[in-house]
Amino acid sequence: MPSQVSIHPALNGGVKAGQANFNGGTLVCACADRPVKVKVEGTVLHNHACGCSKCWKPEGAAFSIVAVAPTDKVTVLENGDKLKVVDPSALIQRHACTGCGVHMYGPVERDHAFTGLSFVHPERFQEGGWPAPGFAAFVSSIIETGTPPSAMAGVRSKIEELGLEPYDCLNPTLMDAISTWVAKKAGTLRE
Known part of the structure; x- marks a missing residue:
């Protein structure tokens, strides 16, 4: 019998396959008036369900859906004046719409293995066919946002x-x- 746990509205009914030729599109926030629009050129990579306490999640979702794109392929098209960084001290500089709260993109700008990448929520693409999530990350972290530990077997x-x-x-x-980047930076790995 299928579990009744709500992972994410776009996933609860099953993971839909993406299109092999998906080549980016426009992310749109949830505002009816002056929505923020962000263009992503090319496909997104490493799409996954994320249970961390920092990612934006739609109402009723225990997980976000998040992927990465090269930051130089991410451009704010409309209403960028509505964007504000959620936590300037965080590694991922999540730019959220001040109207609806949707995180539109989050570049990694500090020295890190993911520098040069921006995190995006592909279900916000106005176009369909984005790559399907391939795994779930930070599953235990949903406990930090209120999921009872007793529910975790059902979640998994x-x-x-x-x-x-x-x-x-x-x-x-x-x-x-990440470990390769850390080892190269420390000089313990030379490739």
């Missing part, structure tokens, strides 16, 4: 029903990228 079960692998950090590919 629902994530697996959706065909996603649940991780309590990032997936192995991204964790390897």
Whole structure:
């Protein structure tokens, strides 16, 4: 019997396959008046469900859907005056709409393995066909936002029903990228 846990409105009914030729589009906030529009050129990468306490989530969602795009391929098209950085001290500089609260893009500007990338919420694309999420990250973190620990077995079960692998950090590919960057910076790895 399928779990009734609400992961995200765009995922609860199943993960929809993306289009192989998806080449970006326009992210639109939830405002009816003067919506913020952000163009993303090219596809997004590493799309996943994220349970961290920092990512924007729609009403009723335990997880966000988040992916990355090169920051130089992300451009504010309309109503950028409505954007404000949520937490200037955070690694990801999440630019949120002050009207509706949707996080529109979040560049990583500090010295980090993800410098040069911006985090975006692909379900905000006005175009369909964006790449499907491939895993779930920071699953245990939803406890920090109010999910009872007793619900976690059901949450992990629902994530697996959706065909996603649940991780309590990032997936192995991204964790390897971070560790490689750290090792090169420390001089313990030379490639």
